[in-house]
Every structure is written in structure tokens, then in C-alpha cells.
Amino acid sequence: MYSEKVMDHFSNPRNVGEIENASGVGTVGNAKCGDIMRIFLDIDENQVIRDCKFKTFGCGAAVATSSMATEMVKGKTVEEALKVTNVAVMEALDGLPPVKVHCSLLAEEAIHAALWDYAEKEGITIEGLKKPKDDIYDEE
Numbered sequence: 546m547y548s549e550k551v552m553d554h555f556s557n558p559r560n561v562g563e564i565e566n567a568s569g570v571g572t573v574g575n576a577k578c579g580d581i582m583r584i585f586l587d588i589d590e591n592q593v594i595r596d597c598k599f600k601t602f603g604c605g606a607a608v609a610t611s612s613m614a615t616e617m618v619k620g621k622t623v624e625e626a627l628k629v630t631n632v633a634v635m636e637a638l639d640g641l642p643p644v645k646v647h648c649s650l651l652a653e654e655a656i657h658a659a660l661w662d663y664a665e666k667e668g669i670t671i672e673g674l675k676k677p678k679d680d681i682y683d684e685e
């Protein structure tokens with residue numbers, strides 16, 4: 546049911562933890578399953594993501610997608626990080642079962658929420674970034 550890469554990132558997740566004084570933090574949740582994901586970004590003065598960590602209170606697919614997503618945004622500029630969509634993360638994991646696609650959406654939303662937080666703190670606009678939903682339980 547799960548690819549080897551999903552199993553690897555689930556059993557041995559990368560970048561678990563928190564970043565103190567993070568440049569941006571994003572927390573999102575899914576009302577149906579109750580899973581919650583938080584992403585921390587450390588962004589340098591050139592808008593490059595130096596470090597990224599996550600905490601996920603959720604299913605195995607959510608853990609695996611958070612792990613892969615953090616690996617994919619590290620070293621990227623904030624604009625490039627926007628292109629790390631849930632589809633890109635799923636492809637990098639060699640796919641997810643259809644019932645688990647929503648888990649990968651959490652990772653994309655959490656990154657966007659963290660980028661939004663960073664942009665607000667810095668008083669900047671990131672091209673193409675939409676405001677995350679206020680209520681983390683709004684999302685289906």
C-alpha cells in the first residue's frame with residue numbers, strides 16, 4: 546500500500562523538532578481526522594531557507610510528507626519553496642494511496658502558513674502566496 550520511500554520517511558523522519566526564534570511558524574490541521582502539523586522555518590537575509598523542522602501530530606502519511614517536504618524546501622528561496630506543492634511531495638515519495646492525499650495537503654498548507662508568518666514579520670509580500678485560513682480546523 547505504501548511505497549518504500551513513504552515507509553522510510555515514516556519510520557525515520559527527517560527534521561523532526563522545533564526551531565527557536567524561527568523566522569516563520571505555520572500550524573495547520575484537518576478537521577476530519579484531527580491531525581495537526583506545525584512547520585518551523587529559519588530564513589536568512591537573502592530569503593533562503595536555512596533550516597526547516599516539523600512537528601506532526603498525525604498519521605503515518607502526514608509524518609512522511611512532512612519529512613519529505615522539509616527536506617525539499619531546505620536551501621530553497623521562499624519563492625522556490627512555494628513550488629513545493631503536495632503533488633511534488635507525493636511524487637518525491639513515489640505516490641500515496643488516494644485516501645491519503647489530504648495528508649500531503651497538510652504539508653503544503655503548513656509550509657505556506659509558515660511563509661505567511663515570515664512575510665508578516667518581515668513586512669514583505671511573497672509573490673503568489675495566499676493568506677492561510679485563520680481557523681486551522683476550517684479545512685476539510
Ligand code: FES
Pocket residue numbers: 575578579580603604605606607645647648651
Ligand atoms: Fe489525516 Fe493523514 S489521516 S493527515
